[in-house]
Amino acid sequence: MAATTTASEQVPAARTEDNHAHIDPAAQLLRTYEAPVQTRSERPHSFEPADFGEPNGHEVNWKHTPIARVRPLFAVATGDDAVQYEVSDERFVQPPLAIGVAPRGETFRPEDVVSAVAWQGSSQALHVRVPRGEEVAEPITVSITGTSAHDRADAHLVIEAEANSQATVVLNHSGAAQYAQNVEILVREGARLTVIAVQDWDRDAVHAASHQAVVAKDASLRHFVVSFGGDLVRVNPSILLAGAGSHADVYGVGFCDAGQHLESQVFVHHEGVATRANVLYKTALQGTDAHTVWVGDVLIGRNAVDTDSYEANRNLALTPGARADSIPNLEIEIGDIRGAGHASATGRFDDEQLFYLQARGISELEARRLVVLGFLSEVIQRIGIPSLETQLISHIERELADDEMLAPAEATA
Numbered sequence: 001m002a003a004t005t006t007a008s009e010q011v012p013a014a015r016t017e018d019n020h021a022h023i024d025p026a027a028q029l030l031r032t033y034e035a036p037v038q039t040r041s042e043r044p045h046s047f048e049p050a051d052f053g054e055p056n057g058h059e060v061n062w063k064h065t066p067i068a069r070v071r072p073l074f075a076v077a078t079g080d081d082a083v084q085y086e087v088s089d090e091r092f093v094q095p096p097l098a099i100g101v102a103p104r105g106e107t108f109r110p111e112d113v114v115s116a117v118a119w120q121g122s123s124q125a126l127h128v129r130v131p132r133g134e135e136v137a138e139p140i141t142v143s144i145t146g147t148s149a150h151d152r153a154d155a156h157l158v159i160e161a162e163a164n165s166q167a168t169v170v171l172n173h174s175g176a177a178q179y180a181q182n183v184e185i186l187v188r189e190g191a192r193l194t195v196i197a198v199q200d201w202d203r204d205a206v207h208a209a210s211h212q213a214v215v216a217k218d219a220s221l222r223h224f225v226v227s228f229g230g231d232l233v234r235v236n237p238s239i240l241l242a243g244a245g246s247h248a249d250v251y252g253v254g255f256c257d258a259g260q261h262l263e264s265q266v267f268v269h270h271e272g273v274a275t276r277a278n279v280l281y282k283t284a285l286q287g288t289d290a291h292t293v294w295v296g297d298v299l300i301g302r303n304a305v306d307t308d309s310y311e312a313n314r315n316l317a318l319t320p321g322a323r324a325d326s327i328p329n330l331e332i333e334i335g336d337i338r339g340a341g342h343a344s345a346t347g348r349f350d351d352e353q354l355f356y357l358q359a360r361g362i363s364e365l366e367a368r369r370l371v372v373l374g375f376l377s378e379v380i381q382r383i384g385i386p387s388l389e390t391q392l393i394s395h396i397e398r399e400l401a402d403d404e405m406l407a408p409a410e411a412t413a
Contacts, residue, residue, distance in 0.1 A: 039331055040267045040297035045109040049076070049120060052113035061112060064293040064325050066261055069232045072152060073114045073180040073208050076121040082151030082177045085126060088141040092167075096124035097158060103127075104158055107214040107240065108184040115210035118180040121154025125184075128169060129160040130193070136167040139196075139385055146177025149204040156182040161191040161219075168194040168385065174229075176202040185213035187221050189243065194222040196383060200395070201230035208234040217243030217272070224383060225281075227254040227262045228395055234263040241268070241275035241304075250279040250311075252294075253379040253392075255399050256322070258287025265295040268311070270304040279311035282379050284372055286399065288321035294344075296328045300337060308338040315346040316375050318368075369400050 043061070046052065054074050055062040087093050097104035104125050110116040130136060146153070159169050171183070187193045199207060207230055215221050225235045239248045248268060256262045268277045283292045296311040315324035328342035349371055357367035373396060380392050 039299075040329070041269070041299050041331065043111045045111050047110055047116055047119055049074070049113050049116040052116060055113060061265060064295075065234060065263060066232065069261065070114070070206060070208055070234065072178045072206060073117060076117050077152035077154045077180070079151070080123075080153065082147055082153035083155065083175075083179060084145045084147065086143040086145075087128065088143075089138070092128050092130060092136075092140055094127040094129050097127050098124060103160060103186055104156065104184065106184070106186060108156075108182060108212045110182070110210065111238075112210070114180050114208045115182055118154045118156055118182045118210070121180065122156040122182070125156040125158050127158045127160070130162060130165040130167040130191075132162040132188075133164045134167075135165065139168040139170050139388075141170045141172055144171060144173045146173075146175035146179060146201065146205055149176035149178070149202065149206075152178045152180075154180045156184065158184045158186070159193070159195060160186040161188060161193040163188040164190040166192040168196065170385075170388070171195070171197045173197070173199050173201055173207065176205040177207075179205070179207045181207065181209040183209060183211040185211065185221065185223075187213065187215045187219045187246075189216040189219055191216070191219045193220070194224070194384070196224040196226065196385075196388070197235060198388075199225075199227040199230055199233045199235065201233065203229065203231060205230040206232045208232075209236065211235065211237040212240075213238070213248075214240045214242050215246040215248060218245045219243060220247040220249075222249045222382075223251065224379075225252040225254075225264055226392060227252070227264075228399075230260070230262075232261045232263075234261075236265040236267075238267040239269065239277070240271060241277060242271050244273040245275070246272055247276040248278075249382075250277065251379050251382060252281035252283075253376050254283040254292065255376070255396055256283055256285045256290040256292050257399070258321075259289050261291045261293075263293040265293075265297070266311070267297045268299070268309065270298070270300045270307045270309060272304065274306040275304060276307075277309045277311075280379060281313045282315070282376055283324065284316045284318060284376060284396075285322035285324060286318040288319075290319075290322040291325075292323075293325045294327070296342060298330050298340065298342070300332045300334060300340060302333040304334060305336045306338050307334075307340065309340045310342065312343040313345075314375070316372065317346065317348055318372070369397070372396065372400055
């Protein structure tokens with residue numbers, strides 16, 4: 001059932017406002033969310049959905065999203081059985097976390113109405129914890145299965161890797177639902193964690209997720225977003241490199257079909273000294289009104305000396321009528337860094353690659369198939385789980401069986 005706790009019970013270490021203090025008119029506008037917010041670091045946070053109001057599509061973080069299709073996620077679900085959960089190894093499942101029970105909320109702060117709805121609507125959060133110093137060889141798989149495209153569900157998941165541990169956690173989404181989801185990721189000092197979110201929903205599913213991670217000193221996080229199925233899938237990862245020497249590799253791969261909307265708004269915040277981050281997202285688009293959105297925000301904080309950060313997004317349009325929106329942003333508050341950069345490209349097949357393959361006796365259809373597989377495999381092969389990599393490659397090959405991909409396409413970006 002939906003949670004009924006008050007705001008004061010939800011927000012850790014809530015701050016009391018001084019009613020007699022000077023009121024800054026600009027700050028008042030920000031609190032009511034009427035002032036336009038252009039940078040990711042300025043976005044307001046709240047645990048109350050009403051504080052955000054219903055998006056109208058003009059907001060900076062909603063302007064590329066089809067609001068009508070995601071609107072069912074703007075209100076708290078009335079039940080909790082629309083999605084079923086199964087964990088492959090129960091040894092790592094801890095007692096569920098109610099609102100206000102640590103470590104739930106240790107780092108998570110909702111920054112849009114859907115993440116606030118998911119916070120309120122999940123009275124109990126699934127908690128997966130890897131004990132201190134333990135190295136887990138096999139992936140811990142959380143199977144998340146929707147029961148109906150007409151049913152709503154809210155969820156908050158906490159994935160915690162304790163100090164000096166090592167593990168891989170796979171979130172495998174299938175079936176259909178209208179699903180608002182938060183994933184809170186805690187990577188403690190010296191830990192090495194891989195989180196892989198696979199969206200293999202039925203065609204009519206709607207899924208909006210906020211992944212927020214904090215990475216401690218000398219720890220590392222590898223984060224993957226793999227999106228194939230669903231009508232609308234919006235997964236927004238936010239990574240805080242808080243500890244000195246922390247590191248993150250942030251990857252995404254997707255195949256977008258006609259009428260589908262796949263979206264990721266990525267935020268990497270370099271806060272600690274000598275932090276490193278590499279972001280690479282790749283998508284292929286096929287069919288009329290196939291639409292992908294990638295927004296990459298990097299913030300290098302004022303104390304993040306010796307930072308090294310790079311983000312890139314590549315999109316391959318296979319047919320006319322597909323559209324890819326790609327928006328990289330870089331915000332730097334200190335000059336003493338090792339390096340920072342970003343790149344974005346959207347286009348059609350590489351004619352030189354096709355010519356090279358056809359000159360060696362490979363048919364045009366096979367050449368195009370090989371180019372697409374090679375393009376997306378750059379990300380898939382970094383997952384490190386052979387069975388999952390094979391499964392994803394097979395999925396792409398099934399997508400490419402449609403002869404429609406043969407038509408050269410000029411990308412719309």
